[in-house]
Amino acid sequence: MGRLAGKVAVVFGGARGIGLATVKEFLAEGATVFASDIREPAEQLDGYRHSIVDATDEDAVAAFVDGVLAEAGRVDVLFNNVGIHLGKPLADTTPAEFDNIFALNVRAAFLGTRAVLPHMIERKAGSIITTSSNGGVMGRPGDPVYNATKHALVGLTKSIAVAHAHQGIRANTVNPGAIDTDMLRSTLNSPEEFETKQHQLVASTPAARVGEAWEVAKAVVFLASDESRFINGVVLPIDGAKAAGAMPGNRYSLDFELGVR
Numbered sequence: 001m002g003r004l005a006g007k008v009a010v011v012f013g014g015a016r017g018i019g020l021a022t023v024k025e026f027l028a029e030g031a032t033v034f035a036s037d038i039r040e041p042a043e044q045l046d047g048y049r050h051s052i053v054d055a056t057d058e059d060a061v062a063a064f065v066d067g068v069l070a071e072a073g074r075v076d077v078l079f080n081n082v083g084i085h086l087g088k089p090l091a092d093t094t095p096a097e098f099d100n101i102f103a104l105n106v107r108a109a110f111l112g113t114r115a116v117l118p119h120m121i122e123r124k125a126g127s128i129i130t131t132s133s134n135g136g137v138m139g140r141p142g143d144p145v146y147n148a149t150k151h152a153l154v155g156l157t158k159s160i161a162v163a164h165a166h167q168g169i170r171a172n173t174v175n176p177g178a179i180d181t182d183m184l185r186s187t188l189n190s191p192e193e194f195e196t197k198q199h200q201l202v203a204s205t206p207a208a209r210v211g212e213a214w215e216v217a218k219a220v221v222f223l224a225s226d227e228s229r230f231i232n233g234v235v236l237p238i239d240g241a242k243a244a245g246a247m248p249g250n251r252y253s254l255d256f257e258l259g260v261r
């Protein structure tokens, strides 16, 4: 029997990348899955429902969750995975860009959680998993405002955990390092830039490689399942040790021979 057999899971941002990989793992583990995104799925899979929902639209999010409750009668798992990146130093970031990324990365998780929480409180059960980032626990020079949104998600998650643990609700984040998805590739402008940047990402990761979307999805399954039932308010890095500490200085050099690629 699957580790999520009998569970109903709602996914925001499930059309591609980490979200789609998680939809696949949820289905493989026996969950009933209701996914959503502003775009159609990158891959057609059988056995679940995908809806077009703008996760920043309060009414659309509420209607989507109400529809799931009407059809399935419950929501056991919520995966808040919507996110966009903004790779700009602070001085180059406009107030409009600041508002836009907060309105997306933070508001989406807020709205998704707000929509399912009353139901989870009533049932005294539920697992909420939110995708933060490596940048949710450490400063980074290249994308400070993105990082701020990911720190905000950590704060939101820990607060939900503390507030609602006694009601059987768990809230945890997954914090990926560099994961090979469309988001990672779209932050780069050319194949040459991808080669350079990938080398930098690899060089700055103790594991000396970027991660795969399914490696994050496996952790989401664990946090969604009853195997993690006493794990609450946790920030879980899935990053090849990148957030664990600084490496010796020469490890960050592009000339350093990693030998593990």
Ligand SMILES: NC(=O)c1ccc[n+]([C@@H]2O[C@H](COP(=O)([O-])OP(=O)(O)OC[C@H]3O[C@@H](n4cnc5c(N)ncnc54)[C@H](O)[C@@H]3O)[C@@H](O)[C@H]2O)c1
Pocket: 012, 013, 014, 015, 016, 017, 018, 019, 036, 037, 038, 039, 053, 054, 055, 056, 081, 082, 083, 084, 085, 104, 131, 132, 133, 134, 175, 176, 177, 178, 179, 180, 181, 182, 183, 184
């Ligand atoms: N790829 C990485 O290296 C990495 C690292 C750390 C954290 N993350 C986080 O992981 C999550 C997934 O990212 P990914 O790498 O799979 O990228 P991705 O761009 O493939 O996935 C993000 C998804 O969010 C959807 N989305 C964007 N705006 C939306 C909206 N308004 N309403 C509904 N859906 C919307 C996109 O259509 C997309 O399917 C994001 O929160 C991202 O910040 C990614």
